[in-house]
Amino acid sequence: MIKRIYVWEFPVRLTHWLNVLSILALAVTGIYIGAPYLFAVNENQFIMAKMRYVHFISSYVFTVSFLVRIYWMFAGNKFSRWRQFVPISKERLETLYGATAYYCFLREKCPRVIGHTALAGVTYLLLFILFLIEILTGFALYSQSHIGAFWTLMGGWLFAVMGEGTVRLVHHMITWLIAVFVIVHIYIAWLNDLSERNGLMSSIFSGYKSVEE
Amino acid sequence: MSTVRDDQSIWEGLSKKGVSRRDFMKFCSTMAATLALPSSFVPRIAEALEKKQKPYAVWLEFQDCAGDTESILRATKPTIAQIVLDVISLEYHETIMAGAGKAAEKARDDVVKNQKGKYIAIVEGAIPTKDGGIYCTIAGRTALDIAKEVCGNAAFTINVGSCSCWGGVPSANPNPTGAVGTGEAVSGITYVNIPGCAHNVENATATIVHYLTFGSLPPVDSHHRPLFGYGKRIHDNCERRAHFDAGQFVRKWGDEGHRRGWCLYEMGCKGPEAYYNCPTVKYNSGTCWPVQAGHPCMACAADHNWDAFGPIYKRLENVPGAGYQTSADKIGLGVAAVAAAGVAAHAIARAVKGKPKDEEDK
Numbered sequence: 001m002i003k004r005i006y007v008w009e010f011p012v013r014l015t016h017w018l019n020v021l022s023i024l025a026l027a028v029t030g031i032y033i034g035a036p037y038l039f040a041v042n043e044n045q046f047i048m049a050k051m052r053y054v055h056f057i058s059s060y061v062f063t064v065s066f067l068v069r070i071y072w073m074f075a076g077n078k079f080s081r082w083r084q085f086v087p088i089s090k091e092r093l094e095t096l097y098g099a100t101a102y103y104c105f106l107r108e109k110c111p112r113v114i115g116h117t118a119l120a121g122v123t124y125l126l127l128f129i130l131f132l133i134e135i136l137t138g139f140a141l142y143s144q145s146h147i148g149a150f151w152t153l154m155g156g157w158l159f160a161v162m163g164e165g166t167v168r169l170v171h172h173m174i175t176w177l178i179a180v181f182v183i184v185h186i187y188i189a190w191l192n193d194l195s196e197r198n199g200l201m202s203s204i205f206s207g208y209k210s211v212e213e
Numbered sequence: 214m215s216t217v218r219d220d221q222s223i224w225e226g227l228s229k230k231g232v233s234r235r236d237f238m239k240f241c242s243t244m245a246a247t248l249a250l251p252s253s254f255v256p257r258i259a260e261a262l263e264k265k266q267k268p269y270a271v272w273l274e275f276q277d278c279a280g281d282t283e284s285i286l287r288a289t290k291p292t293i294a295q296i297v298l299d300v301i302s303l304e305y306h307e308t309i310m311a312g313a314g315k316a317a318e319k320a321r322d323d324v325v326k327n328q329k330g331k332y333i334a335i336v337e338g339a340i341p342t343k344d345g346g347i348y349c350t351i352a353g354r355t356a357l358d359i360a361k362e363v364c365g366n367a368a369f370t371i372n373v374g375s376c377s378c379w380g381g382v383p384s385a386n387p388n389p390t391g392a393v394g395t396g397e398a399v400s401g402i403t404y405v406n407i408p409g410c411a412h413n414v415e416n417a418t419a420t421i422v423h424y425l426t427f428g429s430l431p432p433v434d435s436h437h438r439p440l441f442g443y444g445k446r447i448h449d450n451c452e453r454r455a456h457f458d459a460g461q462f463v464r465k466w467g468d469e470g471h472r473r474g475w476c477l478y479e480m481g482c483k484g485p486e487a488y489y490n491c492p493t494v495k496y497n498s499g500t501c502w503p504v505q506a507g508h509p510c511m512a513c514a515a516d517h518n519w520d521a522f523g524p525i526y527k528r529l530e531n532v533p534g535a536g537y538q539t540s541a542d543k544i545g546l547g548v549a550a551v552a553a554a555g556v557a558a559h560a561i562a563r564a565v566k567g568k569p570k571d572e573e574d575k
Contacts, residue, residue, distance in 0.1 A: 034529065035542060036479060040460035047460030103559070105566065144486050145446060163521030164486050164512075165530040169541055172529060176545025180552040187556040191563070 001212070007079045007114060008207045015069040016204055022062035023182075027175055029055040034172055056142070063135050070128075079115035085125040092118040103188075110196065114211055120188075127181055130174050137171040223425075224263040227299055237262075240296045247419040247494060248431065249441045261426040267299070268425070269324050269332035271363055272306035275349050275356040276383040276392055277338030280411035281374035282308045287497065297418050300425075301333065307351070318352055325366050333421065334367035336360065336377040339384055340398040343391030360399050369430060370395055370404040373417050375513060378406035378437075385519035396437060405430050406437040410513035415494050416442040434488075436516055442494075447484040447510055450492040453477065471507060481526040482509035489514040 008016075029051040032038065040047050073082040083089075087096050096118035098111035103119075111117055116124065139155030158167055193200040199210045221229070227237060241258045245251070274282070285297060286309070303309075305321040312320060324332050338356075341348035346355035364370045372395050375381035383392035396404050407417045420439055423431045431439040448454060456462070456476040463471040463480050470476075478485070487510055495502045504510055511525045512518040523530035532541050 031542070035540075036460060036462055038460060043455070043459040043461060045460060046458050049458035049460075051460075105562065145449070163517070164515075165521055165523030168523070168528075169530045169532070172541045173532070173545060176541075176548055179545070179549045183549065183552045183556055187560065191560075 002210050003212075004208045005114060005211050006207055007077075007209045008203055009072075009076055009080060010207070011068060011072045012076065012080050013204060013207055015065045015072070018061060018065040019069075022058040022065065023178060025054055025058040026062060027179065029058070030175055059135075059138055059142075062131075066128075066131050066135065084116050085121040085128070087118040087122060092121070095119070096122065110192065112196075114209060123181070127178075130177055130181075134171065134174045134178075137167050137174075140167050141171060220266065222263055223265060223267055223300060224259075226267065227296060230299070232296065232299075237296070243415070244419050244422045247415050247441065247490070248423055254426075258422060258426050262300070262422070265425045267302040268368075268421070269328045270301040270303050270335055271321055271324050271332060271367070272303060272335045272337065273356075273359060273363055274307050275336070275338030275340050275360070275377070276390065277374065277376045277381075279308050279337075281337040282306070284374075284411040284496075285414045285417075297414055300418060300421055304332075321363070325363055329366050330368055332367055333424075334364045334370040335417070336364065336370055336372050336395045337374050339376040339380045339382075339392035340395060341383070341390035341392050342398060343389070348390040357398055360395055364395060364399045364402045364404070367402070369424075370399075370402050371417060371420060372396065372404055372406045372408075372437075373412040375408040375410045375412075375518070378408040379516050381410065382519065384517070403430070404437060405433060405439060407442070408436075408438060408514040408516075409489065409491070413442070413491070413494055413496060416490070438488075438514070442490045443488045443514060445488060445490060445493075447487045447489055447492055447504075450490075451484050451504060452492065453504060474507070477504060477507070477509040478528065480509045481511075481524060481528055483512035483515070483518070483522050483525075484510040486522070487512035487515050487518075 032051045033048070033055060036048060038047055072080050073085070078084075083092075087093050095111040095113055098107060099117040099119035101107040102110040136155040136158060139151055140158040141155075143151035143154070143156030162170075189200055189204075192198070197210070199206075199208065203209045224237060228234070238255070238259060241255050241262065242252065244258055245254045248254075272282075304324045305317065307317070310317060310320070338349075340346070340356045340360055342357060346357035349356040351359060372378045376383060376392075377395050379394040379397075380388070380392045383390060384394075394406070396402070396406070405420055407413075407420060409416070416439065419441065420431055423429075423439075423441075431441055433439055434443060436443075448457070451457075453474060453476045456470075456474070457478055461470060461475040463475050463477050465471070466480075476482070482504070484504065491502045491510070491514070492504065495505070509526065512522045515522060527540075529541055532539060532544055535544060
C-alpha cells in the first residue's frame with residue numbers, strides 16, 4: 001500500500017527554489033565580478049554595473065530566503081525542524097551510519113526515513129554554515145562601498161578579525177564548495193528517487209512523498 | 214638651525230619672505246578644500262594664520278626611506294613648499310637640518326623641555342620593538358626611547374606615512390624587527406595618522422591648519438585617519454571608474470585597454486577597498502596619482518596593506534599552501550570537477566553492481 005505524505009511544506013519548497021535561483025544568479029555574476037570573463041564591445045553595455053546590480057539584488061533574496069528557512073526550522077513540521085539537521089538521538093546516529101554505508105556500497109539499502117536521512121541533515125547543516133559565512137563575507141565586502149552601521153553589523157565587523165584579502169578569498173572559495181554540493185545533491189536526489197521510488201524529485205515541487213506502508 | 218623663534222604670526226612671516234597675499238589666500242582655499250570645508254571657511258582659516266604664531270614642531274625619522282620628507286620637499290610650486298614649511302617652526306629634522314651631532318640633539322631637547330605639552334611631534338618611519346628596539350638607534354638612543362620622550366611630551370603627534378601609522382614596509386611579514394606604528398609603540402599619546410606611501414603633504418598640512426583654525430584635531434576614523442582625507446573610497450572617485458562599470462578592463466600591461474586608459478581592476482587594483490583622497494588631491498602638487506599613471510592602486514594608505522590586501526598585481530589572494538600561480542578559481546574548478554567525476558564513478562559502480570534483489574522483485 002503506497003501512501004502519499006505531505007512532507008515539504010510551502011515555505012520549505014519556496015526557500016529551496018529561491019535558493020536555487022539566487023545561488024545560480026550569485027555564482028554567475030559573482031565569478032564575473034571576481035574575474036571579468038566577458039569583453040565589453042562598447043562602453044554602453046555596463047556589464048560590470050549590471051552584474052553587480054544582479055549580484056546585490058540576488059544576495060538580498062538569498063539572505064531573506066536563508067532567514068525564512070532558519071525561522072521555519074523552529075516553526076515548521078517535524079521534517080523541517082532543526083532536529084533533522086542535528087543528529088543527537090540514537091536513532092538519527094544510526095541512520096547517519098546507515099546512509100553513509102549505503103553510499104559507500106557497504107550496505108544494500110538506504111535507511112528508510114520519510115524526511116532527511118541523518119547524513120543529508122548533517123550535510124545541510126554544514127551547507128547552512130557555508131551560507132552564513134557567505135552572507136557575512138558578502139556583506140563585509142558590500143560594506144566597503146555602502147558605509148553604515150547596518151552593513152557593519154551584517155558583516156563589516158569581519159575586517160576587525162581578518163584581512164580584507166582573506167575575506168575575499170573565503171567568499172570566493174565557498175562558491176566552489178557550494179558548486180560541489182550542488183553536483184552531489186542533484187545526483188543523490190536522483191539516485192534516491194530511482195532506488196526508493198518515493199517520488200523524491202517531484203516532492204520538492206509538490207511537497208508529497210510516496211511512502212510504502 | 215635656530216631654536217629661537219620670532220614672535221611674528223604665520224602670515225607675517227610669510228609676507229616677509231615674499232609670499233604674496235594672493236598666494237596666501239590660494240593656500241587657505243586649498244586647505245579649506247582639502248578639509249572638505251565650504252569656501253566660507255577660507256576667511257576663518259586666513260584669520261587664524263594671520264593671528265597664530267607658528268607652533269613648534271619636531272620631526273622624527275625612524276625606520277623609513279625618507280619618502281615622506283621627499284613628499285614635502287618635492288612640492289613643485291616654491292611658494293607652496295615655503296608655506297608648508299612655514300606653517301610650523303620645524304626645530305629638528307634629521308634629513309634637512311643644517312645642525313649635526315650634539316647641536317642637533319640639543320635643538321630637539323630644548324623643544325621638549327621648554328615647549329612641553331605645546332609642540333607638535335611629527336613621526337616618519339616605523340619603530341622597532343624586538344630585542345629592546347636596538348634595530349634603530351640615533352645618537353645611541355633607541356627609536357622607541359626617543360619616541361616615548363618626544364611624543365609623550367608633545368601636544369599631539371602626527372604620524373606621516375604608513376610606516377609610522379602602523380609599521381608600513383618594515384612591519385610586513387615576517388617583520389624581523391618587530392616594527393610597529395607610533396600609536397602602538399607609545400601608549401597613551403594623542404595622535405593622528407596620515408598614512409600613504411609616501412604620505413600626501415597636503416593632508417598633513419591640512420591637519421595642522423585645522424588645529425590652528427579650530428583648536429582641535431580633525432575628526433578621525435577607527436584607524437585614527439582624518440575623515441577629510443580617508444573617508445572616501447578611491448574607487449568612487451576614480452577617473453577610470455566608468456570603464457569599471459562598463460566592463461572595460463586592462464588585461465595585460467600595454468594592451469589595447471591599457472593604452473586607452475581602461476580600468477586596472479584586473480591588474481590587481483585595490484581601489485575598491487582603499488579609502489584615500491588620492492584621486493582628488495593627487496601627488497606632485499596635484500598633477501598625478503598612480504592610477505592616472507596607469508598603475509593599479511595598492512591600498513598604500515590602508516592598515517597592513519602588504520599582508521592583508523593580497524598580492525599587488527592580483528585581485529585575489531593566493532590559496533594558502535597552493536603554488537603562487539594557482540588561483541582560487543582554478544582550485545575551485547578542480548574540486549568541482551573531482552566531485553563530478555566522483556558522482557559519475559559512483560553511478561557507474563552502482564550500475565555495474567546491479568540493483569538490490571528486493572528492488573528487482575517490485
